[in-house]
Amino acid sequence: xxxxxxxxxxxxxxxxxxxxxxxxxxxxxxxxxxxxxxxxxxxxxxxxxxxxxxxxxxxxxxxxxxxxxxxxxxxxxxxxxxxxxxxxxxxxxxxxxxxxxxxxxxxxxxxxxxxxxxxxxxxxxxxxxxxxxxxxxxxxxxxxxxxxxxxxxxxxxxxxxxxxxxxxxxxxxxxxxxxxxxxxxxxxxxxxxxxxxxxxxxxxxxxxxxxxxxxxxxxxxxxxxxxxxxxxxxxxxxxxxxxxxxxxxxxxxxxxxxxxxxxxxxxxxxxxxxxxxxxxxxxxxxxxxxxxxxxxxxxxxxxxxxxxxxxxxxxxxxxxxxxxxxxxxxxxxxxxxxxxxxxxxxxxxxxxxxxxxxxxxxxxxxxxxxxxxxxxxxxxxxxxxxxxxxxxxxxxxxxxxxxxxxxxxxxxxxxxxxxxxxxxxxxxxxxxxxxxxxxxxxxxxxxxx
Numbered sequence: 001x002x003x004x005x006x007x008x009x010x011x012x013x014x015x016x017x018x019x020x021x022x023x024x025x026x027x028x029x030x031x032x033x034x035x036x037x038x039x040x041x042x043x044x045x046x047x048x049x050x051x052x053x054x055x056x057x058x059x060x061x062x063x064x065x066x067x068x069x070x071x072x073x074x075x076x077x078x079x080x081x082x083x084x085x086x087x088x089x090x091x092x093x094x095x096x097x098x099x100x101x102x103x104x105x106x107x108x109x110x111x112x113x114x115x116x117x118x119x120x121x122x123x124x125x126x127x128x129x130x131x132x133x134x135x136x137x138x139x140x141x142x143x144x145x146x147x148x149x150x151x152x153x154x155x156x157x158x159x160x161x162x163x164x165x166x167x168x169x170x171x172x173x174x175x176x177x178x179x180x181x182x183x184x185x186x187x188x189x190x191x192x193x194x195x196x197x198x199x200x201x202x203x204x205x206x207x208x209x210x211x212x213x214x215x216x217x218x219x220x221x222x223x224x225x226x227x228x229x230x231x232x233x234x235x236x237x238x239x240x241x242x243x244x245x246x247x248x249x250x251x252x253x254x255x256x257x258x259x260x261x262x263x264x265x266x267x268x269x270x271x272x273x274x275x276x277x278x279x280x281x282x283x284x285x286x287x288x289x290x291x292x293x294x295x296x297x298x299x300x301x302x303x304x305x306x307x308x309x310x311x312x313x314x315x316x317x318x319x320x321x322x323x324x325x326x327x328x329x330x331x332x333x334x335x336x337x338x339x340x341x342x343x344x345x346x347x348x349x350x351x352x353x354x355x356x357x358x359x360x361x362x363x364x365x366x367x368x369x370x371x372x373x374x375x376x377x378x379x380x381x382x383x384x385x386x387x388x389x390x391x392x393x394x395x396x397x398x399x400x401x402x403x404x405x406x407x408x409x410x411x412x413x414x415x416x417x418x419x420x421x422x423x424x425x426x427x428x429x430x431x432x433x434x435x436x437x438x439x440x441x442x443x444x445x446x447x448x449x
Contacts, residue, residue: 001024001025001026001068001363002024002025002062002065002066002067002068003019003024003025003026003027003066003067003068003069003070003363004027004028004029004061004062004063004066004068004069004088004093005019005026005027005029005045005072006029006030006052006069006070006071006072006073006080006081006085006088007029007030007052007071007072007074007077007080007081007099008028008030008032008038008039008047009030009035009072009073010074010332011072011099011125011352011355012028012039012070012072012073013035013039013042014334014352014356015070015352015355015356015359016039016042016045017042018356018360018373019363020042020043020045024363026045026046027045027047027061027062028043028045028046028047028048029047029048029050029051029052029057029058029061030049030052030073031049031050031051032049033049036048048060048061051080052071052073052080052084053080053083053084053087055087055091058084058087059091063087063088063092063093064091064092064093066088066092066093067095068093068094068095068096068097068362068363069084069088069089069093069095069096069097070096070097070359071084071088071097071098071099072099072355073099076101078099078100078101078102081098081100082098082100082119084098085097085098085118086118086119089117089118089119095120095121095362096118096119096120096121097119097120097121097122097123097358097359097362098114098119098121098122099122099123099124099125099355100122100123100124101124101126101242102124103124103127103246105122105124106122106124106127121358121362123355123358123359125351125352125354125355126241126242126243126246126351127242128351128354128355128358129243129305129349129350129351129354130242130243130246130247130250131246132349132354133243133247133303133305133347133349134247134250134251136326136347137232137235137247137251137254137301137303137328138232138254139156139229142156142157142158144156144157144347144374146370146372146381148370148383148410148417148431148433149412149417149431151215152214152215152412152415152417153212153213153214153409153410153412153417153433154212154213154214154215154218155186155210155211155212155213155372155381155409155433155435156210156211156213156218156221157208157209157210157211157374158208158209158211158222158225158227159206159207159208159209159341160203160206160209160226161205161226161227162205164205164225164226164227165223165225165226166203166209166225166226167203167204167205168202168203168204169202169203170199170200170201170202171184171185171197171198171199171200171201172199172200181418181419181421182213182214182216182217182220182221182419183211183212183214183217183218183220183221183419184211184212184409184410184419184420185203185209185210185211186210186211186212186407186409187209187210187377187379187407187435188201188203188207188209188210189207189208189377190204190206190207190208192338194377194378194379196404196405196406196407196435206342208341208377210374210381210435212409212410212419212433212435213419214410214417214418214419215417230325230326231300232254232255232301232326233256233257234256234257234258234259234298234299234300234301235251235257235258235259235299235300235301235303236259236261236290236301236302236303236319236324237258237259237260237261237302237303237304237305238260238285238290238302238303238304238305238306238311238312238315239261239304239305239306239307239312239330240260240261240262240264240267240271240280241307243305243330244260244262244303244305245260245271247303247305248260248271248275248278249275249278252275252276252278257279258277258278258279259278259279259280259299260278260279260280260281261281261282261283261284261285261290262280262281262282262283263282263283263284265282268280268281268282285311298322298323298324299319299324300325300326301324301325301326301327302315302316302324302327302328303327303328303329304316304327304328304330305330305349306330307332309329309330309331309332309333309336310336312329312330312331313329313331313336313339313340313343313345315329316328316329316340316345317343317344317345320344320345326346327346327347328345328346328347328349329345329347329348329349330349330350330351331348331349331350332350332351332352334350334352337350337375341375349375350375353373354373356373357370357371357372357373357380360373360380370382370383377437378437378438379435379437379438380435380436380438380441381433381434381435381436382433382434382436382444383431383433383434384431384434384444384448385429385432385448386426386427386428386429386430386432386448387428387448387449388428388429390426390428390447390448390449391446391447391448391449392426392432392447393426393427393428396422396423396424396425397420397421397422397423397424397425397426398422398423400447402447403436403440403443403444404440405436405437405439405440406436406437406443406444407434407435407436408424408432408433409433409434409435410432410433411424411426411431411432411433412431412432413427413430413431420432432448
């Protein structure tokens with residue numbers, strides 16, 4: 001594919017790294033030469049210094065032949081993203097996407113205006129991150145979740161802590177050959193390495209386990225993890241930026257008590273006007289004991305979403321030490337993600353990975369319904385739709401020579417969901433959940449052509 005990325009900020013640079021391969025011809029545009037130098041150090045991208053709203057610059061990038069145009073100029077320059085995306089589509093780009101920082105644009109009726117203008121996808125990284133945090137607060141047993149077909153199948157991620165019943169067990173202990181499984185372990189993140197488990201792979205303490213489960217199998221699966229749901233009555237949020245505000249707005253109608261700690265006084269005043277039931281506290285979270293609620297009851301959950309990854313990590317560790325059972329940290333520094341998870345933080349949120357998940361599906365064939373770039377691993381979870389004549393329909397799963405660094409987790413057929421095993425035969429229009437490491441992505445794609 002020919003791909004053009006407009007904007008070499010954090011999101012644009014991360015996307016460039018993910019798309020850097022022999023199968024893509026991609027160009028990065030930015031008006032900041034130093035940002036482009038960073039991209040050149042990390043990738044083989046062609047870089048062009050200039051404004052992505054310049055028609056001349058877009059011509060230089062070859063926008064008329066672009067398969068995908070991604071406008072990810074930093075959020076403060078939202079207008080540049082919208083203008084460059086509209087120009088790119090008008091000049092011949094097949095698919096265009098644009099980053100925005102205005103929630104109003106995502107209202108259904110408003111999105112139609114942008115569709116009419118030729119923009120195929122608007123994405124708001126902060127809202128995507130807030131939605132993921134809210135989902136995790138509703139399903140507190142897991143570190144990460146992904147639903148397929150409105151929850152008929154679910155990917156759940158959890159860490160095996162001391163005493164978890166799964167420790168020292170192997171996949172073969174669950175007799176996959178039966179064909180009536182309600183869940184299946186599809187990957188393990190261990191000491192910075194991602195493993196596809198085989199029948200005799202032993203689960204160990206501190207493993208981060210990725211499990212595909214039928215809706216009715218979630219409770220059984222979580223029994224083996226040793227984790228139970230935590231009712232969120234009292235919630236503390238460090239950081240009153242956009243993510244903190246969106247989380248509080250939703251959770252103040254679910255939890256009994258929500259509190260935001262924010263270090264900017266003018267932002268505190270704004271939040272006090274915008275939020276109805278949330279307590280707003282001016283400070284930086286380093287007071288005597290911010291983890292006590294007004295009723296002297298401990299907080300059930302703590303969400304750290306400041307702009308500083310180190311503060312978010314350290315404050316979550318302190319929250320754990322104080323007895324908070326569910327901690328979620330926004331960690332934008334990619335180098336810190338595995339460190340944060342190894343230090344006992346329950347869930348790590350990264351806007352760049354969430355954004356990449358939304359955009360990445362455009363780089364694969366049009367049978368990919370959804371994709372999620374997972375934290376704690378460099379792998380992706382994808383949902384494919386089977387074509388009537390796809391190669392994957394030609395034999396049983398065990399006979400297909402599916403890539404080693406990928407695994408089919410489950411299948412949705414009509415209203416039925418089931419876990420895939422060696423004898424599984426795929427039918428046209430099945431929806432198939434696949435876990436894959438980066439080097440297997442293009443190999444998998446060929447099975448669904």
